Amino acid sequence: MGDQKPGQQVPASEDQVCNSAGGYVWPVSDMNRLRRFMVLGTEGGTYYIQSKDLGLENIDCIQKLIDDGLGEEVVKEIVKFSVEGRAAKQNPIMLALVQCARCTDMKTKKAAYDALSKVCRIPTHLFQFIEYSEKFSEGTGWGRAQRRAISRWYNNKKPNDLAYQITKYRKRNGWTHRDVLRLAHVKPENDATSLVLKYIAKGKKALLEEFGKIEEPNDRQKSVMMLLRAVEDAKVSDDQTEIMTLIEEHNLVREHIPTKFLKEKDIWRSLLQQMPMTAMIRNLGKMSSIELLAPLSDEANLVCERLQSDERLKKARIHPFSILLAYKTYKAKKGDKGKLTWEPEQTVLNALDDAFYKSFKFVEPTGKRFLLAVDVSGSMSCSGVNGARNVTAREAAAAMTMVTMRTEKRHHLVAFSNRLVDIPINEKMRMDEVIRICSNIPMGATDCAQPMIYARQKKISVDVFIIYTDCETWAGNIQPAEALRSYRKETGIDAKLIVVAMTSNGFTLADPKDAGMMDIVGFDAAAPDVIRNFALGLL
The missing domain is CATH 1.10.220 (Annexin V; domain 1)
Structure with a gap:
């Protein structure tokens, strides 16, 4: 222990590991780490570990799950988090899906490609998937399974929706739909989709020629043609009134409008309506x-x-x-x-x-007594969330506490670093007030046992402790899990501990062997509902 910092903890059990800050914590299970990664990503990293290293660690945990025969379960989680909108950004979800699609386990690979259309709902997502596939795999990534999955992506959409999407999202990350059609060998499965693919591959002139050959166009074909003609008319129009009419009649969006018109108030007024x-x-x-x-x-x-x-x-x-x-x-x-x-x-x-x-799922109050504790240590002010430079983990944590404060009447809020800090926030405050107050709190080292020590010393009755932290803890002579057990023993209250992780590292302060402790992701849109169910003993 020659390298131990003053006041630093020592391991409480053999299954603890040393975190990025030099403190002792429990490793998060690979499945929970996957969930953290999908919600929080790696962008911005933390104070003690660079984002590139975090990304590599998370990729390793996905591979471990696949190697353990849980690949199909991983894909189900990916689809669930994507469809329910639980992640703020698609990048981590897409990276996880590519990892599954490019693995050697055939069941996992099939499940990943079957899920492609559910996860890649717009062309931006599809282009991102293709880009990651080429970047993180050997070869070009254009095998039979990928070509079939991408063909399904184009053919499974309603033709009018497909026409709308391919004109709104024409290219991303250097990829165009024409590139994708050529490499995936996409063949249309209905007459209206055939028109859209012809337009992608050959342009307006070929589309008009193709449409002219149809003796009696059906409604789907007519609808596709009307939209594509409107998009083409808008591209070349110099008449603001005409542009506004096209917006209103065909629900055109900003991406369909020539740049020279995007300074006009009336154009934006028309765009805003739908x-x-x-x-x-x-x-x-x-x-x-x-x-x-x-x-x-x-x-x-x-x-x-x-x-x-x-x-x-x-x-x-x-989100x-x-x-x-x-x-x-x-x-x-x-x-x-x-x-x-x-x-x-x-x-x-x-x-x-x-x-x-x-935007959080509506949550019924539990009536339990909550002590909410926000980590305001130095690392929390250096750790960004989801790659946002202007939102720190400290600010995001404060915003998260407000959700519980507005739900649960019986709550008490504190902030801590290596000591407890006053935090004059109440549930009636607006976000800007909350963020300003938290940003001005003095920083210190991280001792996540402080909330439990405080409650025990002040004889405060608490049913649920919630700690919002990046888990980069090292200060103090007692670990949070031990501090909770001491609180339980002294008060006779079977208190629970929820650790809300604000970064995507692989550590938790919650003892996985203790059913009264839980680790969850901070900016998961479902987090308040999970907190409620755990507080009521339903998890």
Whole structure:
């Protein structure tokens, strides 16, 4: 123990390992690590470990699961997290799916390719899958299984939806649909899809020639042709009124509109009427910069109504982290990239604040007594979440506590580093207040036993301790799990501990052998529901 830091713990059991900070913790199971990876990814890394190293470690854990015969279970988890919108970004999910698709286990490979259309719902995802397949595998990655899966992707979509998607997402990461059709040898399985593929491969002129050969076009063919003609007309139009008419009649989106028109307020007003939720959130800054979202305007009111709609948020699979990031960016009056600036509209900011809490699955209160503890140590201010440079793990953790605070009436909030720190936050505060307060709390070393020690010393009755941390703990003479057991013994309360991991490393403070301790992912949209069920003893 010659290298031990002052006040640092020693292993409490033989199955503990040394974490990236030099403290002793339990390793997370490979399946739980997969879940962490899909939700939190590796971008930004943590204070003690670089993101590239985290990425390699997570890839290794996926391979271990496949080697242990759990590949099909891995694919089921990938599909579940993707379809339920539990991850803020698709990159980690796509990487995990590619790992399964490119492995040597035939059952896992088949399951991965069968799941391709469920996970890759838009061309951006498909291009990402193809890019990762070529990057992380030997050879080109264009085997028979991949070609068949990609052919199904094009043929299983309704022809009109396919026409819409291939014109909205024409290319990504250097890939085009023409590239994909050529390499995958895609053959159309119906007459309307045939028109879309002809348009991809040969362009407008070939499409018109093909359509002209059809003696009696059916409704599907007519619908596809109307949309593709509208897209082509918009590309060459110099008439703003014509563009607005095409938007309104054919539901064209920003990607269909020539760049020269994207500074016009009336164009954006037309686009906003049917704008998808995700696109609307991403373009709040742009719409404010041209003063479309002005105070008391119909457009600002429309945006607020959509952001406050439970049904729309659910249907669009908007992840809470995406809203948190949009809130911070919109309030900052400028984006991370580019020169665009704007003046935020206050009612829109308020609606984003509401949308953040609505985007989590609705949770019934448990009536239990919660002590919520936010790690505010130095590593939490250096660890980003999901690659967002302007949202630290500390800020994300504070936002997560607000979800529980607004659900559970019986709660007590503390912050800690190597000591307990005052955190003057209540459930009625807005996100900007919460983030500002947490950002200004002095940093220190990490001692995650502090909340349990505090509750024992102050004789506070707690049913559930929730610690929001990056698990980079090393300070203190007692480990969190031991501190919880001491609290249970002294108070007679069978208290539970939930460790909410804000980064994607492989460590947990929760003893996996103790049924009253659990490790979950921080920015999983289903986290509040998991917390509730565990608190009630249903897990």
